[in-house]
């Protein structure tokens with residue numbers, strides 16, 4: 040293998056690093072991985088031969104993707120470091136020795152796959168390398184025909200060359216399916232492509248010419264002969280363009296040329312057609328880029344020469360012609376001819392001739408500058424709307440002025456020189472005068488009043504340079520222009536041919552470009568395109584199965600989405616609260632004025648919307664009354680329910696608070712004023728102190744609205760029911776008393792309304808069971824999201840997949856995860872007859888099932904009744 044230094048730009052690309060990370064010996068391993076992904080030939084193969092296998096990247100891949108215990112053989116000129124389960128040996132595949140060694144290793148087996156990634160040592164002479172490469176391919180094909188099983192696969196690397204089509208033709212004769220492809224890991228700048236030949240026909244007799252390089256690559260053999268002479272006299276011949284792809288010493292298909300190369304080239308169409316990009320990197324080219332002639336359009340066209348349209352091509356050719364004119368390239372190229380012609384003339388005239396020619400050129404240059412400057416001025420005027428194109432005659436003249444000037448210069452100098460060649464010093468003088476006259480006419484002829492109706496005024500009018508000859512010159516000019524146009528067309532078709540030769544898909548690509556679907560020539564760009572087809576075009580989650588789900592409840596994918604929405608909202612809300620907190624300076628306005636407990640108290644929803652409460656007036660001194668009231672309200676609520684609790688007499692004796700039968704608290708005197716009463720309540724008990732009855736609500740409102748106070752309230756509730764003793768009374772009596780013999784407390788309409796509203800709000804909340812079911816559903820959805828995320832991460836990290844494959848697989852995962860699963864039906868099995876006493880799943884029952892006992896319900900009911908009875912008797 041040619042040991043290329045891995046320091047060039049782009050050499051250490053992502054596949055290089057990936058190969059290092061994943062332990063492959065060569066980045067080329069990814070080419071085989073990607074080829075196998077596309078054609079899937081490794082998984083089903085048991086015997087594989089890798090020709091030109093060093094350092095062994097492909098062998099590693101084969102070993103990984105083929106079934107265990109497969110026979111894998113690798114051969115290369117250089118020894119290959121051992122790979123477990125792989126047999127390797129060093130041989131030249133072009134020799135018979137290699138063939139017999141392979142036969143020896145294969146015994147009676149036949150190969151399912153023959154791989155060939157051979158590359159000759161890349162030298163400076165391309166044609167020779169191409170020959171070796173094609174020779175290697177043909178030889179590997181030969182070996183493949185010897186060892187391949189019928190239906191087998193042959194994978195080979197080929198370089199695009201003029202013999203490419205012949206090669207494909209040969210493959211097609213031997214295989215059922217032949218496809219050329221360039222895996223993404225193959226560098227765009229490399230001319231290599233891989234041909235995957237599947238379904239080996241295994242003909243009994245193969246025409247020997249199919250595998251004969253002389254027959255298949257006739258031209259190349261000729262080329263080889265030619266190039267061998269070139270080696271000894273590289274500059275003796277004109278450098279030939281290699282239509283087969285590479286130029287000598289240039290081993291990539293991507294080529295950029297310097298603008299000056301194009302300007303100076305004698306074959307501009309060929310130069311353009313042979314390059315991908317035109318750069319302005321040399322000093323000279325940089326100057327050219329700054330010239331006004333080098334417009335934005337030209338710079339843009341230079342960026343990608345492969346997609347030049349006819350218009351762009353013409354612009355570039357005109358630009359080149361103008362610049363050649365500016366740099367006097369035509370002149371300098373003609374100079375040697377002139378000099379050669381002058382050799383015959385007298386040596387006295389030589390110096391004067393030179394002088395004259397120089398002066399001539401100087402003048403012409405000056406004139407050209409002037410014409411250009413005028414054109415520039417006119418353009419500026421046009422841009423400032425000071426004039427119209429017709430006024431300045433841009434259409435008639437502007438585009439061709441350059442050529443007119445060039446033509447003029449050409450004609451003048453040629454004429455002068457011809458005359459000089461023939462004539463004497465006198466005639467030189469005469470002609471010089473003439474020339475000067477003409478130049479004076481060109482540059483400084485005064486305005487002719489007779490010409491005032493003309494569009495072009497003043498000395499700058501090029502159409503007036505020869506007053507008597509305008510028509511004739513126009514005709515001549517038109518003819519010249521037509522000629523230039525046709526020359527340009529010819530050049531353009533030459534350029535297109537050139538492109539076509541370099542790129543087999545040229546026509547298709549151009550068609551795509553014309554249809555607006557063009558995605559570029561590079562694999563990279565195609566990948567980007569496919570990337571956008573894959574990842575960018577997100578799966579239409581909205582049109583998933585959930586839409587067709589007729590259940591009113593949220594389907595699971597909706598659940599997932601709603602979770603995501605909720606998460607967002609929660610975040611937003613948190614941000615909002617934080618912002619508000621920051622703005623207001625605290626969580627609640629009330630708490631800024633009241634103590635903590637008071638704030639908590641009045642923070643209850645009950646006080647919201649209650650008119651007339653001036654929270655500022657309520658101080659912590661009132662908290663004792665609040666505590667008492669809260670207890671009373673609780674008791675009132677309990678009283679309504681008839682669920683009185685009696686405390687042990689011992690508790691009363693201890694002076695602790697006692698709940699009376701009539702449902703009112705009797706608060707021990709020392710506790711009355713204790714503001715810590717509320718604080719003493721634990722969390723659970725606090726939850727009990729709710730305003731659950733209209734009586735409690737009324738009482739509360741009265742207190743809050745200062746219609747009563749704690750003393751009045753306590754006094755009022757010392758009544759005939761206060762000290763009723765129910766200790767020795769039977770249960771039935773106590774229960775009945777509780778129901779009917781109790782004080783009737785005042786209730787206001789407002790309190791009833793408020794309570795009703797509160798209950799309504801409570802009713803609106805889902806019952807616990809439903810809430811739990813929803814929460815479970817959410818939890819399951821969250822689990823699925825997490826699972827998909829995890830899987831997606833592993834897919835993303837999988838380097839064996841292309842971006843598009845990754846996108847597709849993630850897409851599939853999401854669809855699967857969000858698809859609503861049909862509810863599993865539960866079969867109810869009654870445990871009677873054959874199912875009676877069956878342990879585990881009854882026969883013939885599939886899916887979820889529930890065993891029910893026909894007697895179970897009755898028995899359970901009976902057991903409950905029994906339990907109740909025994910409880911009563913125990914008491």
Ligand SMILES: C[S@@+](CC[C@H](N)C(=O)[O-])C[C@H]1O[C@@H](n2cnc3c(N)ncnc32)[C@H](O)[C@@H]1O
Pocket residue numbers: 040041064065067068090091092093094095096097098114115116117130131132133156157158159160175
């Ligand atoms: C691009 S490398 C192959 C890389 C290999 N597929 C891998 O993944 O490691 C090309 C190999 O072809 C080998 N080669 C070139 N000419 C050969 C020949 N005549 N016989 C055997 N091997 C040859 C070179 O030695 C070189 O190792």
